Amino acid sequence: xxxxxxxxxxxxxxxxxxxxxxxxxxxxxxxxxxxxxxxxxxxxxxxxxxxxxxxxxxxxxxxxxxxxxxxxxxxxxxxxxxxxxxxxxxxxxxxxxxxxxxxxxxxxxxxxxxxxxxxxxxxxxxxxxxxxxxxxxxxxxxxxxxxxxxxxxxxxxxxxxxxxxxxxxxxxxxxxxxxxxxxxxxxxxxxxxxxxxxxxxxxxxxxxxxxxxxxxxxxxxxxxxxxxxxxxxxxxxxxxxxxxxxxxxxxxxxxxxxxxxxxxxxxxxxxxxxxxxxxxxxxxxxxxxxxxxxxxxxxxxxxxxxxxxxxxxxxxxxxxxxxxxxxxxxxxxxxxxxxxxxxxxxxxxxxxxxxxxxxxxxxxxxxxxxxxxxxxxxxxxxxxxxxxxxxxxxxxxxxxxxxxxxxxxxxxxxxxxxxxxxxxxxxxxxxxxxxxxxxxxxxxxxxxxxxxxxxxxxxxxxxxxxxxxxxxxxxxxxxxxxxxxxxxxxxxxxxxxxxxxxxxxxxxxxxxxxxxxxxxxxxxxxx
Amino acid sequence: xxxxxxxxxxxxxxxxxxxxxxxxxxxxxxxxxxxxxxxxxxxxxxxxxxxxxxxxxxxxxxxxxxxxxxxxxxxxxxxxxxxxxxxxxxxxxxxxxxxxxxxxxxxxxxxxxxxxxxxxxxxxxxxxxxxxxxxxxxxxxxxxxxxxxxxxxxxxxxxxxxxxxxxxxxxxxxxxxxxxxxxxxxxxxxxxxxxxxxxxxxxxxxxxxxxxxxxxxxxxxxxxxxxxxxxxxxxxxxxxxxxxxxxxxxxxxxxxxxxxxxxxxxxxxxxxxxxxxxxxxxxxxxxxxxxxxxxxxxxxxxxxxxxxxxxxxxxxxxxxxxxxxxxxxxxxxxxxxxxxxxxxxxxxxxxxxxxxxxxxxxxxxxxxxxxxxxxxxxxxxxxxxxxxxxxxxxxxxxxxxxxxxxxxx
Numbered sequence: 001x002x003x004x005x006x007x008x009x010x011x012x013x014x015x016x017x018x019x020x021x022x023x024x025x026x027x028x029x030x031x032x033x034x035x036x037x038x039x040x041x042x043x044x045x046x047x048x049x050x051x052x053x054x055x056x057x058x059x060x061x062x063x064x065x066x067x068x069x070x071x072x073x074x075x076x077x078x079x080x081x082x083x084x085x086x087x088x089x090x091x092x093x094x095x096x097x098x099x100x101x102x103x104x105x106x107x108x109x110x111x112x113x114x115x116x117x118x119x120x121x122x123x124x125x126x127x128x129x130x131x132x133x134x135x136x137x138x139x140x141x142x143x144x145x146x147x148x149x150x151x152x153x154x155x156x157x158x159x160x161x162x163x164x165x166x167x168x169x170x171x172x173x174x175x176x177x178x179x180x181x182x183x184x185x186x187x188x189x190x191x192x193x194x195x196x197x198x199x200x201x202x203x204x205x206x207x208x209x210x211x212x213x214x215x216x217x218x219x220x221x222x223x224x225x226x227x228x229x230x231x232x233x234x235x236x237x238x239x240x241x242x243x244x245x246x247x248x249x250x251x252x253x254x255x256x257x258x259x260x261x262x263x264x265x266x267x268x269x270x271x272x273x274x275x276x277x278x279x280x281x282x283x284x285x286x287x288x289x290x291x292x293x294x295x296x297x298x299x300x301x302x303x304x305x306x307x308x309x310x311x312x313x314x315x316x317x318x319x320x321x322x323x324x325x326x327x328x329x330x331x332x333x334x335x336x337x338x339x340x341x342x343x344x345x346x347x348x349x350x351x352x353x354x355x356x357x358x359x360x361x362x363x364x365x366x367x368x369x370x371x372x373x374x375x376x377x378x379x380x381x382x383x384x385x386x387x388x389x390x391x392x393x394x395x396x397x398x399x400x401x402x403x404x405x406x407x408x409x410x411x412x413x414x415x416x417x418x419x420x421x422x423x424x425x426x427x428x429x430x431x432x433x434x435x436x437x438x439x440x441x442x443x444x445x446x447x448x449x450x451x452x453x454x455x456x457x458x459x460x461x462x463x464x465x466x467x468x469x470x471x472x473x474x475x476x477x478x479x480x481x482x483x484x485x486x487x488x489x490x491x492x493x494x495x496x497x498x499x500x501x502x503x504x505x506x507x508x509x510x511x512x513x514x515x516x517x518x519x520x521x522x523x524x525x526x527x
Numbered sequence: 528x529x530x531x532x533x534x535x536x537x538x539x540x541x542x543x544x545x546x547x548x549x550x551x552x553x554x555x556x557x558x559x560x561x562x563x564x565x566x567x568x569x570x571x572x573x574x575x576x577x578x579x580x581x582x583x584x585x586x587x588x589x590x591x592x593x594x595x596x597x598x599x600x601x602x603x604x605x606x607x608x609x610x611x612x613x614x615x616x617x618x619x620x621x622x623x624x625x626x627x628x629x630x631x632x633x634x635x636x637x638x639x640x641x642x643x644x645x646x647x648x649x650x651x652x653x654x655x656x657x658x659x660x661x662x663x664x665x666x667x668x669x670x671x672x673x674x675x676x677x678x679x680x681x682x683x684x685x686x687x688x689x690x691x692x693x694x695x696x697x698x699x700x701x702x703x704x705x706x707x708x709x710x711x712x713x714x715x716x717x718x719x720x721x722x723x724x725x726x727x728x729x730x731x732x733x734x735x736x737x738x739x740x741x742x743x744x745x746x747x748x749x750x751x752x753x754x755x756x757x758x759x760x761x762x763x764x765x766x767x768x769x770x771x772x773x774x775x776x777x778x779x780x781x782x783x784x785x786x787x788x789x790x791x792x793x794x795x796x797x798x799x800x801x802x803x804x805x806x807x808x809x810x811x812x813x814x815x816x817x818x819x820x821x822x823x824x825x826x827x828x829x830x831x832x833x834x835x836x837x838x839x840x841x842x843x844x845x846x847x848x849x850x851x852x853x854x855x856x857x858x859x860x861x862x863x864x865x866x867x868x869x870x871x872x873x874x875x876x877x878x879x880x881x882x883x884x885x886x887x888x889x890x891x892x893x894x895x896x897x898x899x900x901x902x903x904x905x906x907x908x909x910x911x912x913x914x915x916x917x918x919x920x921x922x923x924x925x926x927x928x929x930x931x932x933x934x935x936x
Binding site: 178181372373415416427444474486490 | 528529533576584586662664665697698699702703734735736737738739740741742744745748752753755756759760763764767768771804805807808809811812814815816818819822823826827830850851853854857858861862864865866867868869871872873874876877880881884
């Protein structure tokens with residue numbers, strides 16, 4: 001029986017051996033505060049995206065009213081800062097009201113029209129559209145920033161939405177201690193260009209050169225294809241990039257692009273529609289007018305994403321067609337949009353931890369943890385003698401399980417996280433003390449060793465559950481409201497408490513039972 | 528070994544003394560919060576994450592002269608900067624804090640750049656960069672341009688690795704600052720490379736170890752979040768205790784926790800130590816811990832109410848506290864030991880965090896005995912006086928438990 005029970009305890013000990021600890025330590029993610037790195041919180045100025053959409057609505061409206069002969073005095077946004085989604089239309093004669101309504105219904109379905117005083121009308125964006133535009137602006141900003149950050153070659157960057165509905169982005173770059181450079185790279189937008197595609201595709205650079213007798217045509221460059229083209233060609237294996245010869249200068253760039261959306265072509269096949277600014281549209285019309293039947297290349301970050309034939313002159317609104325699926329056209333429009341940030345970003349918070357500080361913190365934190373734990377373990381042995389061994393074993397096992405949890409779940413260990421570990425030690429001791437004191441009490445009341453152990457565990461269990469649940473409640477709330485390091489604290493504390501429920505109650509019990517079963521009649525329990 | 532063997536202390540007899548004690552401490556904290564003007568006139572000394580501003584941690588090669596730093600920073604036009612020693616004196620570390628009321632990114636960056644600019648020597652060697660504050664990227668780009676090793680096709684990787692080696696020698700082995708460019712040769716860097724570095728780099732007498740810049744908007748947001756976190760977690764516990772015990776137990780425990788939070792925050796105000804995000808985490812932890820202690824006592828009261836139905840609640844409470852006293856002292860003592868080790872050895876970064884826990888554990892243990900438990904008795908007395916009924920009803924455990932006991936008896 002004893003051998004069997006020790007066998008059970010032995011199994012986790014064997015599994016959590018030296019080699020396993022080493023591998024676990026490799027797998028534990030250290031937080032920025034320990035590893036060093038840059039942490040940024042950005043605010044996406046979503047109102048800018050809303051503003052540009054309502055600007056376009058104003059243009060459409062004016063154009064349509066002119067076409068339909070609706071008289072008006074003025075169309076403008078009275079408050080572009082706080083209510084960028086509201087447009088005021090003044091001086092529309094009452095007899096034109098029905099016409100105005102039908103214009104809005106047909107061409108501006110994302111807007112609601114309501115009448116105001118003195119022949120004025122208010123055009124307001126539908127709440128859902130407003131929300132969509134804002135959400136999309138954040139998604140696009142994240143995509144753009146991710147594209148830029150990828151160029152930095154940072155391992156394990158975190159780029160995600162932050163705050164609850166605040167339109168903020170969290171960027172964490174481990175090991176990067178030069179935030180100025182990061183900001184510079186993040187803001188280098190307008191990497192999208194539409195250029196003339198002169199020749200291609202070629203399987204290699206050499207092949208492209210050979211086709212032109214070793215010299216590229218004047219004012220052209222050789223560019224590789226991007227991931228989107230590769231995927232479309234079904235070229236999933238890494239057979240190398242294909243190359244295109246494209247014009248050196250761009251007809252239009254991301255700065256001229258206003259929006260890109262998935263649409264459908266005449267045959268109802270998915271296509272990508274894009275809108276250019278007035279200035280960009282003028283240049284694009286010039287370019288496409290001069291190059292009908294030539295090919296154009298959509299270039300993003302110096303990679304060819306799409307090649308299409310120009311069928312007719314295109315002004316400010318164009319469409320890229322081709323045989324792509326709905327998914328692909330969504331992707332391409334996303335890529336196009338991400339070439340230009342839809343809305344500006346503001347830096348809200350920046351924190352940079354130098355690697356030397358991180359190393360110091362680890363040293364101090366671990367030192368404190370070890371000293372604290374050793375002090376507690378020695379005390380338990382002195383105060384509870386034999387039972388102290390139980391408590392110490394449970395503590396060690398608790399720590400091992402906690403580290404295992406951290407490694408397994410990929411949770412991040414932060415500096416407050418180390419403090420969470422120390423607190424877990426405290427809670428673990430508390431559970432043991434609760435049980436042991438209870439057993440002592442029962443023994444004092446004249447119970448036999450087996451029944452004292454039984455009663456001690458049984459009664460303490462209720463209390464232990466209560467104390468653990470309340471602490472987990474506060475850890476959970478901390479996790480919801482906390483950011484970065486504080487979240488790490490909540491995670492380690494929760495894991496630690498769960499591990500503790502197991503070690504302090506179950507493991508310790510098993511050891512006790514084994515010991516009690518082995519006692520000879522009349523032997524006292526060492527506690 | 529055993530510290531307490533059947534203690535019999537009449538805690539409730541002294542409740543007025545303890546109430547007075549709590550009042551004195553709570554009031555001291557409150558008065559300090561009301562009277563003292565902490566950094567920006569806030570009630571409590573808030574850390575930069577809540578307030579908005581710029582903090583730069585700088586490590587010097589020699590003991591820093593705060594007056595010299597101040598005059599340099601004043602000269603650059605930043606008159607409200609706060610300069611204070613950070614950590615042990617032998618670390619030569621200083622933190623320079625600046626409040627910012629603007630949100631524009633230029634304003635955010637400006638403070639940092641101005642601080643660093645002020646610390647730089649008046650005439651940095653022409654065209655040279657500061658190796659103490661250069662990033663690995665700076666170093667590798669410089670080495671690429673100089674190519675001291677005449678590296679072939681893999682130059683980019685080799686110099687990137689070399690730059691990493693140089694900066695990590697600076698950060699890990701030299702404590703963050705070099706006293707001369709030639710120092711890096713001790714990190715196993717080839718002489719040609721060191722020679723080349725000397726052409727492009729000099730060393731200043733300081734290194735920036737950590738920079739924190741927080742816009743006021745985020746600060747506001749975090750303040751709200753922190754307050755909500757503490758309130759919600761008290762509420763969550765109240766609900767749990769209501770469910771497990773009775774409403775009055777929950778109320779008593781929450782009042783005790785609130786008392787602990789107030790005294791701890793008051794202590795931070797009295798000592799004028801900044802409350803950072805991690806301190807808020809510590810306060811939440813202490814809320815959990817204090818609750819822990821209270822629950823242990825309450826659990827025992829509930830158990831004894833079932834067993835000892837002839838005794839008055841006051842007697843039961845006293846007896847329960849005495850029965851759990853050994854555990855309370857041991858656990859608090861041991862947790863105090865771990866937290867104390869964190870306070871003493873955890874380093875400057877964790878200082879505020881561990882201080883909050885050190886105070887919190889003492890106060891939390893105290894309040895579960897002297898605030899939460901007497902509240903139960905006071906509530907029962909009040910109910911009795913109101914109802915003018917014999918002592919039988921009143922605060923007991925859950926109704927079902929009472930039913931069970933009755934059935935048994």
